[in-house]
Amino acid sequence: MPPQIIVEDLVKTYRIAQRDTGLLGSVRGLVRRQYRELGALDGVSFNIDAGELVGYIGPNGAGKSTTVKTLSGILVPDSGRCEVRGRVPWRQRVEHVAEIGVVFGQRTQLWWDLPVIESFELLRDIYRVPQERYKAASDELIALLDLGPLLDVPVRQLSLGQRMRCDLAAALIHQPPVLFLDEPTIGLDATSKLAVRDFVRGLCRDRGVTVILTTHDMDDIEALCDRVIVIASGKVLCDGSLDALRARVSRQRWLTVDLASVDIEVSDPDATVVRREGQRVCLGFDPQAVSPAELIARVTAKHAVSDLFVENPPIETIVARLYEAESGVATATT
Amino acid sequence: MNDIALYFRYTKISIKGQLEYRTSFVLQAAGQAILTATEFLGIWAMFSRFGQLRGWTLPEIAMFYGAINVAFSIADALSRGFDQFGNMVKSGDFDRLLLRPRSTVLQLIGQEVTIRKVGRLLQGIIVLAWAISAMHVGLSTGTAGLLLIAILSGVCLFTGLVILQATSAFWATESLEVWNAFTYGGVLMSQYPISIYRSWFRRFFTYVIPLACVTYYPILAVLNRMDPLGSVGWIQWVAPMAGILFLLIALQVWKIGVQHYRSTGS
């Protein structure tokens, strides 16, 4: 079975017009426009099989949304090859978009003044879904995402969490085999986040929908993704399981403690102080060298701690470490 | 659901939504009717003082006025999606239209049917009706059909203009107002027969933006009147095609614009 999504050597550079400031500058700008180039994608390649749930992560400006736009067929790349279900997305736009669903976390695709159910029906007509299939699909989505009480509410009156659940359902009315989620949990409260995650996991596991999840939220990634692609500065840095990523970069985890008072010096033989902000101290440690429980016991025994939690270093740190690791390897071989 | 059925669905939703604000709609439509009627009031005042306009009489001008106002108000009501397109490009909401398996033109045309524009339409119809009743020769089925076609091709032309305006938003979102000269200015100048204008002006609005082809020439035939510019009969009957052609060209330019948008990103 060939991969469902093939991406090979995608390159995309944006030309952005320079805006000159001041009166003289804008007169100059009328005559001759200056452009500056912004490289977004610099040879991105990966393959995704049907039914995978892939996390696509990277710092801001890494090229994540450019990749998603290219895969959806909205954007035409400068060079490279891309196929989704055997089609080139930007060449066969109408046929291609009929088979994908896209959810943007920050923008809704629902009609602002209409009740939710009317948005669904309009989408049914736009995507040409036969009535019986629509009924089955929408009944199921409404049940799974608990949208029953929301159906007659105009979208503008929904809370962010409610709207996101409706947007998820809306993207799936036409039962696409591929789903792109762009920051779906941003700004959501904890309950809504869990609901969204459960739903997406079920989609993939039970219905075999291929999901590409773009996010900054590492908890989303940890909860959902077996496979993670890290992109930074337009290049794929890492493509594999989350554990492999961590192992490759560093197994480090962080123990963050809130001290009872500011001046206490915190130290431990198996931990290094990664960050210090007033009463809050982050200790980085290797869980294979010392277990979290043991470290907690040691630190709380020595210092007065009012609160603590254990977390993974944020994705930016991991990616930054990945950079160092990459360039470290590079310098070693030259 | 095919495209036409989908368009009617969009229209129904749009009109229903606007009717929810019933009082506001009535007030705005009435206000617009009065406001646009002041233009004809001004024309009437000029005629009562000057008597004639280079051989043209007030009822004849009324026909030009009525026809162009009817055509423009219909086009204006239908094309709000394109009219507001500059905002859509700026906010990035156009991407969502590209993500749906339908033509972007259909989605934009279907976005809204602005019913409060009925104000201008109403006063245009009233003036046109008066003009028809004041005709010496009266309307035959042939000339009535020609008048209708002229108005419809006027709708096509104005729609084409708004589509061109929206297309220019792909390149520059701040200067869209440039096109107002041709839309609103076009209505203003087409209220009068084009023979009263200077020759360079006439040529532009016959061959580049063919407003004369959707008003002046066909209405000459409807009025059964001699053309001071010397055109012959069949030209006057065929001229409205220029409006439809203009729309088709505008749609092609739109496609080019969308292609540009997809190559450069937002």
Add this chain to the structure above:
Amino acid sequence: MNWMRPYLAVLSARFRSMLQYRAAAIAGLWTQVFFGMVNIMVYEAFYSSTDKQQPLTFAQVVSYVWLGQALLALLPWYADSEVRAIVRSGAVAYELCRPIDLYNLWFMRAMAWRTAPTILRAVPMVVLVMFVFPLIGLGEWRLHSPTLAAGLGFAAAITCTLLLSCAITTLMNISLMWTVSADGTVVMMNALVTIFSGMVVPLPLFPNWAQPVLMALPFAGLVDLPYRVYVGNILPGSIPLIIFRQLFWTVVLVLLGRWLMARGIRRIVVQGG
């Protein structure tokens, strides 16, 4: 002069925000010049259709048209969108807390909203239609320059136009306190201003029997009277009377506005915003 400072602040802010949209400004200039040219051609055709003497000469009408386009932003077209937003959001309450009389604040804001765009549009347009037009063969359509007396009288009259316009605008803004969707009143006012100020057709060109009515209304002082001073149709001797009429209506509308505002404030305070 302390009373001027809030006015200057709002004026400067309005200028700066408008200067950001240079391309839009050029586009707007082009549109208005186009409108002006079409209007002038229509008048040209009318004037060439008869030898009869008219209340205004063609040259005077041409100047009248250009003045109308150049000073378009001076007129009370809309309730200011800023006010609409303020009333809708209830932020009016904050305005009441400021250490300045609310009516004066709104009046000054109206002045800034009229002065800034007018200057930005009028200056390039006057340069274009007064000096450039003769150079490119459109001399017959140029804005003629006034005599000294007419020019000075015009300067005084147009200042009074600004005041009168602001009085009307502030009245419209105040009406927003009663109904935020004041679309009806605004559009109606639009229509009244358009026809009775002389923006559609110079008032003297209306039928003779209509003249007394037109002169009695306040709107004549917005456009028609000052412009006719400029083109010399109204002689410098009549200027004091013109100004008196403009100021008379301004004072009437200001007093009406203040009274309505007091009632409106009481209404908002009682209703809780």
